[in-house]
Amino acid sequence: MRYLITGAAGFLGTHLASRLLAEGHEVIGLDNFHSGAEANISRLRLDSRFQFVQHDVVTPYDIPCEVVCNLACPASPPHYQRDPIYTAKIAFLGTLHALENAERNKAKVLQASTSEIYGDPLVHPQPEDYLGNVNPIGVRSCYDEGKRIGETLCADFTRLGRVDARLVRIFNTYGPRMSATDGRVVSNLILQALQGQDLTVFGDGTQTRSFCYVDDTIHATRLLMASPKEVTGPINVGNPTECTILELASLILELTDSRSKLSFLPAAADDPHKRQPSIELARRELTWEPELELKEGLLKTIAYFDSYLK
Ligand code: NAD
Ligand code: UDP
Numbered sequence: 001m002r003y004l005i006t007g008a009a010g011f012l013g014t015h016l017a018s019r020l021l022a023e024g025h026e027v028i029g030l031d032n033f034h035s036g037a038e039a040n041i042s043r044l045r046l047d048s049r050f051q052f053v054q055h056d057v058v059t060p061y062d063i064p065c066e067v068v069c070n071l072a073c074p075a076s077p078p079h080y081q082r083d084p085i086y087t088a089k090i091a092f093l094g095t096l097h098a099l100e101n102a103e104r105n106k107a108k109v110l111q112a113s114t115s116e117i118y119g120d121p122l123v124h125p126q127p128e129d130y131l132g133n134v135n136p137i138g139v140r141s142c143y144d145e146g147k148r149i150g151e152t153l154c155a156d157f158t159r160l161g162r163v164d165a166r167l168v169r170i171f172n173t174y175g176p177r178m179s180a181t182d183g184r185v186v187s188n189l190i191l192q193a194l195q196g197q198d199l200t201v202f203g204d205g206t207q208t209r210s211f212c213y214v215d216d217t218i219h220a221t222r223l224l225m226a227s228p229k230e231v232t233g234p235i236n237v238g239n240p241t242e243c244t245i246l247e248l249a250s251l252i253l254e255l256t257d258s259r260s261k262l263s264f265l266p267a268a269a270d271d272p273h274k275r276q277p278s279i280e281l282a283r284r285e286l287t288w289e290p291e292l293e294l295k296e297g298l299l300k301t302i303a304y305f306d307s308y309l310k
Contacts, residue, residue: 002026004063006098007071009036011178015218016069021047028063032056035074057094061101067225069110070098076182084142091146099157109165110225111154113234115275116144125276128234138270151234158232166224171238171277175214176304189249190305193258203267205246208274212239213297216290223286231285238277239290255298
């Protein structure tokens with residue numbers, strides 16, 4: 001099969017591309033390096049079944065393929081808040097163009113949506129039928145509302161019979177090849193611990209997240225793409241083991257054998273207080289659940305950043 005991955009130079013795009021190539025598929029990666037790295041593409045280019053197109057998804061494109069995996073969008077808060085109007089354009093126009101390209105080429109779509117569509121949730125854990133609590137005018141809304149309209153477009157294209165689009169709501173994912181500079185908590189804290197710097201905790205650190213190892217997330221997206229047509233999603237993909245940021249920091253200090261201290265900084269605006277996926281639907285419809293525990297996944301990620309620093 002011929003897959004088009006938008007956002008192929010990013011964290012998840014690189015992993016998805018590697019996985020598809022390993023399965024024997026052809027992959028066209030599309031990216032404009034807005035938040036991704038050229039180095040990720042050089043690694044993929046070693047495979048002759050990989051082609052790369054440098055393009056901004058805000059502008060339409062016509063690329064023949066059988067599946068469009070629409071991942072292009074800055075995903076870390078510092079990146080998506082840097083140019084919020086551009087982020088909103090990417091989320092809306094990028095998704096529209098992915099759907100139009102799929103319709104022209106009779107291709108399926110896998111849309112990377114997010115747990116951010118639940119905002120600061122009032123229902124815990126979050127099932128797919130929870131409609132969310134998003135501040136429409138906050139600093140995170142360029143991304144949150146952008147991803148919500150992305151879901152709307154996918155649902156309408158599917159309802160109208162124009163495209164078979166699958167929606168995956170990805171919860172915080174981590175692992176090797178995360179960007180060292182995009183400011184996400186797992187990469188920040190590991191790099192700080194390894195370099196003997198203070199670990200930056202935003203707010204009092206009692207906010208929670210549920211971290212899923214990248215191989216588990218990618219496995220679930222593959223299962224969703226291969227599911228019968230009726231399994232459109234949205235479907236939560238994440239690890240239901242919830243922890244506070246303080247617990248994450250202390251686990252990272254223990255696993256890196258670091259003597260760094262914690263440095264408490266002001267809480268980020270509109271930062272969700274808690275987040276935990278309900279994965280009953282994924283268990284039932286994809287026969288999937290995450291395999292790697294946080295400790296094992298962190299050890300692999302620490303090993304990656306350790307060699308990155310050398
Ligand atoms: P990332 O920032 O590492 O990758 C995004 C990629 O999209 C980058 O390579 C970037 O250059 C590219 N891109 C951005 N704007 C573009 C544009 N206008 N045109 C072309 N390419 C563009 O992020 P990621 O973690 O790999 O996330 C990938 C997708 O998964 C995103 O859509 C994100 O919203 C979603 N997601 C990720 C997570 C997570 O924990 N990593 C969680 C929920 C959802
Ligand atoms: N966070 C933190 N220190 C950091 C980076 C993030 O305490 O150096 C917090 C952040 O405020 C949030 C959580 O960790 O509560 C997860 O942040 P991240 O940016 O990784 O993901 P998201 O907020 O998008 O879930």
